[in-house]
Amino acid sequence: MRRLRTAFQVLVVAAVAVTGVRHALGWSMTTIEKYCPFGGLETAYALVTRQKFTCAAGELNLALFLALILLTLLARKAFCGWVCPLGAVLEWWGRLGRRWLRFSSFDGWWRPSDRTRKVLQTVLRSVVLAAVLAATWATGELVFRGYDPYYILFSAHGHDVMFWSYFILGGLLALGLAMPMAWCKYLCPLGAALWPASKPGLLRLRRSPDHCTECGACDDACPQSLPVSSVMEVRSGECTLCFECTAACPVAGALELRAPGGKP
Amino acid sequence: MRVPPWTVPLLVLLCAALGLAGARFLVRPSVVLDLAQAPSDADLRTTVLVVGGLFCVDTAERAAGQLDGLPGVVRFTAYASRNRAEVLYDPAVATAETIRKAIEGPVYDKETGEFLFGLYRVVEADGVKYSAP
Numbered sequence: 001m002r003r004l005r006t007a008f009q010v011l012v013v014a015a016v017a018v019t020g021v022r023h024a025l026g027w028s029m030t031t032i033e034k035y036c037p038f039g040g041l042e043t044a045y046a047l048v049t050r051q052k053f054t055c056a057a058g059e060l061n062l063a064l065f066l067a068l069i070l071l072t073l074l075a076r077k078a079f080c081g082w083v084c085p086l087g088a089v090l091e092w093w094g095r096l097g098r099r100w101l102r103f104s105s106f107d108g109w110w111r112p113s114d115r116t117r118k119v120l121q122t123v124l125r126s127v128v129l130a131a132v133l134a135a136t137w138a139t140g141e142l143v144f145r146g147y148d149p150y151y152i153l154f155s156a157h158g159h160d161v162m163f164w165s166y167f168i169l170g171g172l173l174a175l176g177l178a179m180p181m182a183w184c185k186y187l188c189p190l191g192a193a194l195w196p197a198s199k200p201g202l203l204r205l206r207r208s209p210d211h212c213t214e215c216g217a218c219d220d221a222c223p224q225s226l227p228v229s230s231v232m233e234v235r236s237g238e239c240t241l242c243f244e245c246t247a248a249c250p251v252a253g254a255l256e257l258r259a260p261g262g263k264p
Numbered sequence: 265m266r267v268p269p270w271t272v273p274l275l276v277l278l279c280a281a282l283g284l285a286g287a288r289f290l291v292r293p294s295v296v297l298d299l300a301q302a303p304s305d306a307d308l309r310t311t312v313l314v315v316g317g318l319f320c321v322d323t324a325e326r327a328a329g330q331l332d333g334l335p336g337v338v339r340f341t342a343y344a345s346r347n348r349a350e351v352l353y354d355p356a357v358a359t360a361e362t363i364r365k366a367i368e369g370p371v372y373d374k375e376t377g378e379f380l381f382g383l384y385r386v387v388e389a390d391g392v393k394y395s396a397p
Contacts, residue, residue: 058345
């Protein structure tokens with residue numbers, strides 16, 4: 001499953017990078033924004049109030065956002081772990097940071113309590129989401145572009161990317177070394193928008209106390225730093241169903257994917 | 265109920281396909297501009313253009329401005345996310361070629377008072393490709 005997920009990530013990253021470069025070179029009119037589901041959320045207000053899309057956002061953004069909500073209701077934040085190209089790059093970067101700086105887990109240099117992490121995630125990401133949506137809806141422009149690490153990274157110096165945009169990207173990469181996947185965990189506005197759909201998500205990982213040795217390997221392997229070994233079921237809205245925990249688990253059958261209903 | 269792990273990538277693919285296929289049901293124009301009243305007996309035609317440089321609401325409105333005052337042009341409809349414009353015109357007065365040339369012509373920038381050249385390029389008209397974007 002790890003190889004399959006990596007293949008998904010590599011394919012998406014390559015496709016987005018090629019799209020960005022082709023557009024920058026003038027070989028194609030397709031921009032990387034065209035397939036961004038967050039654009040669907042950004043344009044939703046304009047569509048409801050003015051029956052028009054915002055700026056360069058269009059029907060594909062909206063359709064992909066609606067499909068993403070459906071996916072999240074079924075498989076939690078599988079998008080983040082399997083599809084998001086920025087999430088993939090930051091995960092690979094975070095792994096590099098873990099190896100270089102010899103961190104035992106994806107927490108990095110700072111290991112907050114579960115409660116502190118939840119509060120920080122909720123507050124910081126909600127603030128970013130509210131600011132982006134308020135600015136977009138007030139101006140009718142995709143004002144987040146110049147600050148959006150996804151756009152800065154993959155657009156090959158696209159429209160609205162300024163020199164200071166690279167400082168933002170550089171800062172996030174530096175932060176991502178010390179605190180792997182800090183953007184995804186604490187700042188991503190799409191992550192905040194998906195949380196209400198992800199929390200009641202249908203699929204979840206269940207830990208079998210009969211098999212589990214409580215070695216904690218799953219906790220260290222989780223890119224989202226979830227305390228897998230201390231819960232019976234991973235019901236967190238942050239779980240990306242990446243199966244890193246099941247791959248790290250030394251006992252077969254200790255962690256399994258479950259859906260409600262049927263035999264326990 | 266136990267679920268095989270491959271369910272997750274399968275759901276990802278299904279939802280991606282659903283999103284890509286479902287977009288066609290959500291198509292809305294970015295700009296619709298009625299430029300002139302058509303004569304009641306006119307046999308109007310539509311030319312469908314794919315325009316390089318038309319990628320957002322602002323650029324679509326500016327492209328519509330290129331046709332403002334062009335005789336025979338009745339309505340301009342733009343789909344910015346698809347770089348697409350549909351122009352309703354009276355073939356007795358205007359031609360698809362004059363519309364194409366008007367869109368590609370110099371654009372007057374109200375803020376600077378200058379003319380901007382090469383802002384728009386029609387890369388496809390009614391299914392016929394003209395040039396690379």
